[in-house]
Every structure is written in structure tokens, then in C-alpha cells.
Amino acid sequence: MEIRKMIPDDYERAYDLWTRVPGMNLASLDNSYAGIARMIQRNPETCFVAADHDRMIGTILGGTDGRKGFIYHTAVDPKEQGQGIGTALIDRVCAQFKRDEITKIGLFVVINNEEGKQFWRQKGWNFRDDIVYLDRDL
Numbered sequence: 001m002e003i004r005k006m007i008p009d010d011y012e013r014a015y016d017l018w019t020r021v022p023g024m025n026l027a028s029l030d031n032s033y034a035g036i037a038r039m040i041q042r043n044p045e046t047c048f049v050a051a052d053h054d055r056m057i058g059t060i061l062g063g064t065d066g067r068k069g070f071i072y073h074t075a076v077d078p079k080e081q082g083q084g085i086g087t088a089l090i091d092r093v094c095a096q097f098k099r100d101e102i103t104k105i106g107l108f109v110v111i112n113n114e115e116g117k118q119f120w121r122q123k124g125w126n127f128r129d130d131i132v133y134l135d136r137d138l
Ligand SMILES: CC(C)(COP(=O)(O)OP(=O)(O)OC[C@H]1O[C@@H](n2cnc3c(N)ncnc32)[C@H](O)[C@@H]1OP(=O)(O)O)[C@@H](O)C(=O)NCCC(=O)NCCS
Pocket: 021, 022, 023, 024, 073, 074, 075, 076, 077, 080, 081, 082, 083, 084, 085, 086, 087, 088, 108, 109, 110, 113, 115, 116, 117, 118, 119, 122
């Protein structure tokens, strides 16, 4: 297995993984091929996959506005969880953000994804109770 930068050609296998991993919030954003390809094009150094040849094992999408970093789609194949792959993916993104002088990273977890929340808390991420997230469709 290798961790390498994600390319648009990874989309189908990544999407298949996202549908098999509980806790992903695929409905709330543009997760089409075009949407993900655009994210990769704009953030080519911070989107990664863990793959064993054609087998997609894990993904993480990092993006930045130049000031703050965001992490999306942290997912590891249920059969491969608990071996440090999720940690390795996060480390790759964080290292690149650091090189890009990004000093703060945020991410979203669906409110009822208790395992996901536990995971991030255990990895040292802070929960914000002073912010309410708002969005709007354009
Ligand atoms: C969260 C997820 C990406 C972790 O991937 P992983 O490869 O299993 O993670 P790791 O093996 O690197 O585990 C790192 C640590 O977190 C812990 N951990 C992993 N999954 C956990 C969970 N569900 N609950 C609590 N702790 C968890 C591990 O025990 C490990 O602890 P250690 O570093 O002390 O050994 C994976 O479980 C997943 O895909 N979950 C479903 C999707 C999801 O919820 N994504 C995150 C929300 S956006």
C-alpha cells in the first residue's frame, strides 16, 4: 500500500469507498466527478489516497483558502481500519499545510457520527462550542 496524491482518475474508486464507509456526508456538497476534480486541481498537494494498486483503501481531501486549511472525506476501508492509515493520511495533509504556512485547520463531522467525533478528539482536535456553522445554496 502507498500513500500518494489523489488524481481525478481515482474518483470512481474513491466514491465507491465513500459509499461503503459509514459517517460520510455525501449529500451536502458537490461530490460529483467535476466537483472533486476541481478540488484536486485547486489543491493538488493536499489531496491524498492510500491505495494498493487498484484497490482504494483510504482518502483525505485537504483544501485551503491560503489562510486556513480544511479537511474533508477522511475515510479508511472498514476492513483496514485501526492500522494507522487514517493517522498517516492526516499527517501527510498537516505536513503540507505546515509547509504552506497554514497555521489552523478545520473540519466538519456530522453531529451523530459519534465514532468520528471520538476519533478526532482522540487525535487531539478541539471541539468548538462557540461557533455555529451556516451555509446557503447558490
Ligand atoms: C476515522 C477513520 C478515518 C480512522 O481511520 P483508521 O485508519 O482506522 O485510524 P488509525 O488506525 O490511524 O487510528 C488512529 C487512532 O484513532 C483510534 N481510532 C480509530 N478509529 C476510532 C474510532 N472509530 N473511535 C475512536 N478511536 C478511534 C485508534 O485506536 C488509533 O489510536 P492510537 O493512535 O492510540 O492507536 C476511520 O475509522 C473511518 O474511515 N471512519 C468512518 C468515516 C469517518 O467517520 N471519518 C471521520 C469523520 S469526517
